[in-house]
Amino acid sequence: MVTYITRRILLMFPTLLGMMAVVFFIMKAAPGNVADILLSGEGEMQANEKRVRTAYLSRRYGLDKPVIVQFGRWLNKVSPIGFRTSSEVVADPKELARATEMLQSADHLLKHLNIQDLTSTAVAVSSYLNDDLIRVTQRMIQDTRDPMDTLGWLVRMDTLDEDDLSVTAAPPPPPAPVPDVNKPETLVPVIKPTTEQINQQFVAEVKWFGKHDPPLALKMAIQRLRDDSFGLDRILFTRPALKVPDLGESFTKRRPVVDMLAETIPITLLLNLLSLPLAYSLALATGVYAAKFRGKSFDMVSGVLLLALWSIPVIWAGVMLQGLLANKDGGVQWFPTSGLHSLNADQMAFLPSYDGDGNWQWGWLLDMGWHLVLPVICLSYGSVAFVSKLTRGAILENSMSDFVRTARAKGVSSNHVLWRHTFRNSLLPLITVAAFIIPSLLGGSVIVESIFSIEGMGKLAIESIMFKDQETVMAVTLISGILSVIAFLVADICYALADPRVAYE
């Protein structure tokens, strides 16, 4: 058994990896560009602005890299063991001092930007440039905000266009056989090996301009620092380390995905933890009872009713329940229409009690329960019908089997036969169904969440797919993927518990 479970757990990883890869590449293959979607919400874009901002967004979110590289980066980010990125490296005090010095002189230079007097200093600054320093500066910019804020409006991306470069009418910098950063990259199945080369070329360019047009060199250098600090962290392929998995930041909502999951998962779990046991207990009771009195009036009536329930779409049922049970005008106002709490829930005590003035109040807990009644009904009635029918069928099938007949012949009481022999054997299909229901419940409550205005996982998933919100889609898929594989494992273990004939040896 232990071996079996271990093997299953080890198999989970390739399964998950495959799942994530399929989702990721399908998402990337779908038409439409995230940067476009992000742009469109904002209107007011002029020719240059749009180009600059598209480039900015692509850089910020790493969308300009080849798809396979993006996937690799994502895996590296969520994996608890992985490579560190340049922004995680902490600089030592000596490096920090150098970077500070450099930025201060750059800041000073820019404040009094005057081509004639600054030649010597500018060259001196550009000579500092090397890959280490960029990294250190990056780190420093994150620690101290001020120098960069000042530079922020002085050196703007759009001031550094091709126009700027062409003004100098200078021969191009020494040609090096390295790919152009701006050109669309072809699919190369490695994390791009050329960052070092690009840096070398860049330093060469800056040095060249440092001789011919120092202010421009300075601008280029500072822009590069800015780009690096906002753009991608470079992955350092030196030493893999243990780290905290990072699910990234939502493109559209611009919040850490973890925060969003932490808000929505408890709500969805609460809904499901209430509706699933409710559905199962009701379904088992009616199913067993209907099977026991097969062909009697209860069986007939419950059969018809359950079939009717099964065929009612949730969206209709939800709106009808709202209109009939929460509406002063069209029905009765027994339940609230939407949300999880009343307006004054903050001021309520936890449990029902008398408040200071001796007035009875229901309290926070019951208020929430009261809000949950209609959503839970909506979530569970469908599974009640389904599981009940399934239970009835399974029990009927088993009650005709040999071992039941034998048990009866031995003179075992009919209740004992039903629960010990028939029911236990009928559990197998129910366990299978449960394994499928559990993962789908997380995303499957989207309709109920929308009707009753509850902010849960379902809505988060649908919205993120619609807006191609890559990090959120991946996080939601990862979580429901993990839940699925765990649910299947638990189901397999349950088979063994429920049925002594099943053994994993």
Added chain:
Amino acid sequence: MENRFTVKDLMLFVFLVVIIIMLALKMVQDDRQWKNFAQIQDTLTAQARQMRTISDAIAAGVPTRAGNDTGGAATGVAGIERFKRLAAARKQPGYATGDWMVDSFASAPPKLNELTAQDIYSRMVYTRVLESLAEYSFDTGKVTPVLAESWEQGADGLSTTFKLRRNVRFSTGDLFTADDVVYSHAQNLNDKIADGRSREYYRKLVRVEKIDDHTVKFHYSESHYENFLRATSISIHSKEFLSKYSDEEIRASTALLVGTGPYKMPDPTKYTPGDQIVLTRNEGYWGLPGPWDRMIWKIIKAKSAEEIEFRNGQLDVFLPEPEQHIAMTNDKALVDRTQHLVYEHVRTGYTYIAWNQIRSGTPTVFADKRVRQAMTLMIDRERIVEELFFGFSSVASGPFSHLGRQADPTIKPWPYDMNRGVELLLEAGFTKTDTGRILRPDGTPFEVEITYGSGSDFLQKIVLALRDNLARGGINLKLNPLEWSIMLERMDSKDFDAIMLGWGAGGLESDIEQMFHSRNIKEADNRNAYSNPALDALIEQAHITLDEDARMKIWQKAHAILHEDQPYTFMFRPQVRVWLDKRIANVQRIPIFGINYASTLTSPLEWYVPLQMQRKR
């Protein structure tokens, strides 16, 4: 006998799970109460600080205003242009403060902080909390001072100097100074917070200079009439409060909203998207206090649920769909116990069909002005308004609202005239067959493919009406519904015949450079490659004309050119249908804004609930 999982075990298990869930919920509730407690403490601290300042001032013998009684400060404030309307409302016989105003959003805004939020709903919230240097006035539609006392435009149009109001405090109790203006501007340009979003919007506002604690000077990179409007539109955040947080913290946080406005977040550091949004009164507000004690926004996704809540009296404001509105007006009992208004305001956007003039490098038939005019003439916009919008829209004559001053009041939308349309097409070289079909000049049947967003039944209905409409004139309209992301790509590559889209609302004055100036054909929003040198010149002239009246005349000329050229067939401007609870008093119709309530402006709230009708105290 091996251990069996019995019913008793199950009961025990269920019992344990229930206890654990209860404990978890109890922790949540305790946390809430603890936060309430912390808020009360914060309020007390702020009040104590204010008291100390006041007693210090008294001790120092600061001269008080002449004739100062308890209402002395308020009369001083009531004299300010911005509060004139509210001051008038306060004199009404039934005026009272108190009660909660409950509104709803269709989706939860992900963030509330102006620096990081980007949706309309968050705007509706933070405009009650933050104020800017100046704001449009309901009466005149002109910009009137708010946090600025006065301003002076630089002679070269390259700067504006603002004198700031003194003794204004943030809801945290900190004094508002020039530092806050400089800080707010800088944070808007801070890429780590604002993602480069507002950097382009404030591009021409290169620098904000602090002259002294109560004077700031905005420097512009070039002269443009919008510079001043953009400078006054910057929402002022508290530097004292926000600078306690790092850029990353501000960016990741959903809240961190502290301003000088009449309302405040009870806990400015905390907001969970999906929870109802509550604003409470800012007791230390410098101006005339608003009538409501609380502003509350619930999140209600389904329109049907929203209607039920409104009918139940749990919502004070409801904007129904046209069908809902009609059904509701037929419900006599509901009409009697509520109030409703239908109005149009100047800040509405419009829908349009853009006729693509250059496709894959070659001019299309729509490059001919007569063809575009013919298309407009052959579309019965009035009928669509009547039958599909149930009358809740108006036909647009151009990019400017007829309620504003930019539109030339003499221009009326092109009428529906099928015959005239066909005549124009014939003039342009098209031919008409005996069966009534229109043929292109090259002899092929005239077919137009219209691209529009899929997924909206209503849009689909409009497009079908258009197809039916044009078929009568012998033109075959082919439908091409696309998903938004694909449509964006098509727009960029200009790969379409005609496209149906809308432009959203802007301020009171909208700049049309973005969509009609020929310099924006290549990579921006002049999607249908329209160009007219005369219009380009007018737009450029308007940009540098700082005198408002003169500029309006230029815009009116531009309107006339666009009316003649019909680069778009301008379609509809929506009207707002608003239903309000009966107890809300002082709901007025006003020109320009349509109604004396603007959800996304910082204008003072004028609606109130008379004392005997108040529900919450």
